[in-house]
Amino acid sequence: MRSYDECRLLVESALAGQLRGLGQIPAGLLEAMEYSLLAGGKRLRPALLLMACDMAGGSVEDALPFACALEMIHTYSLIHDDLPAMDNDDLRRGRPTSHRAFGEDVAILAGDGLLSAAMELMLRAACAMGDLRGTRAAHAIARRAGVTGMVAGQFVDVTQEGTAPTEDTVSYIHAHKTADLLTAPMEAGLVLAGAPNEQVCAGAAYGFHLGMAFQMVDDLLDVVGDAAALGKNTGMDAALGKLTWVALRGVEETRRDAAEHIRLACGALACFGGAETPLCTLAKETLARVS
């Protein structure tokens, strides 16, 4: 089975071509979209999609448009989250955020454009398949990214700022704002590979637990991390009155909760019988960032 690094590099080398392959995009719009899309990053979500597809014996080549689309969705969400009316952040991956570099109007449209491009890319690929696997994979991603998924989590995060944190609310935000976009690639990758429904569900459970742990680690890094190494400002969550797991449970308890989610993530992979090793390694490395 392909490693995370192999999958990450496949995505990295395909992203620009997938976007430009959609046709004649106005130069300034393309520039703004690529500024954020091609700014590096871990490519965690698209790599997960390729790894899940690979694990179940699917074609990584066929899965690439879906993987790139998911990274476009992740990138659009970052651009809109950073806007002055939202988190008002001016640094992302060590560079000015989209609205600082291009203005708010262009940043809003770059975000809209990336979400639209993602859907178009997946639908084009789905049309080219002889069956509905691509359509079902695109549906899984749209659902996890949508109004009962990522957008819902973002809405609750933005509108609850400054209120007293409750475990229910913080769990909801983490589950939807973060974990849904790690669940989506597992579902989509497995559906593309034609995996049976029980494996798709097991993959989704892995994605959920990895996502919950991932957000806890992110919250921890905002408290204990180094701005230069991270390429973004730290201490922002507290400054914005964000509801975080750390604010609710403290640093040590959050470390323990994250470890438990990683244990559950790896456990969910049992039904893949050994082929899951790179996914389990990836989960453990996520945790190691704050250990």
Added chain:
Amino acid sequence: MRSYDECRLLVESALAGQLRGLGQIPAGLLEAMEYSLLAGGKRLRPALLLMACDMAGGSVEDALPFACALEMIHTYSLIHDDLPAMDNDDLRRGRPTSHRAFGEDVAILAGDGLLSAAMELMLRAACAMGDLRGTRAAHAIARRAGVTGMVAGQFVDVTQEGTAPTEDTVSYIHAHKTADLLTAPMEAGLVLAGAPNEQVCAGAAYGFHLGMAFQMVDDLLDVVGDAAALGKNTGMDAALGKLTWVALRGVEETRRDAAEHIRLACGALACFGGAETPLCTLAKETLARVS
């Protein structure tokens, strides 16, 4: 064949159910999305989709999720267009715009949510079909709404404000910002009905010419129309230095150009042999608003 009014009412009565049928949306997010989605309006785009599907013998029932999705896409584009960083408008259909009613952060997310919901709705319906018609229809809509379509037109419109108008630029903006979202329902409705490719192309030509005329009429109404009757401020294009057909060609020439596009739109329907009458009537009524 069903009339525009019949199709409009079908859409009107289905919109809320289609959105809420996606699952548990956070109450405040749902409220903001419905505020804009259920604010009336002509429902031109979704009605066109149902009329096109009906004309080619397809099931209007099967086409409803796609029609509602298109109206959600149209609505998201209005919410984002109205934002302070874009057109900065505070009145839409006689009521405060989304960001005036709910704040900028919620308005941005309501727009993102409506675009996401549209895609999810189409993909869910496409999954339930036994073939790829739904996938192809969704692809047509995503493409026309995307970075070589509506978003491209909006980008050029926003970034060219205040520069000297050229016919090429204004045509590009009208073709993509407006006409693409009237071409999309013709393509999608006909694809859903299983119409042959030559009919899909003829329908697209109708949508393009109707869209060009429609934008010219809209530009004319901004100059010669009545704010109270329109439910929005007039004179905004000139105030914002917008590139309009009227600014380029004057009122009388724009009236003539619009009439020519309507003539071409009706002509494109010839291959439907009589079944096209309601669409031709609709096109002529569009023109009558400024005659």
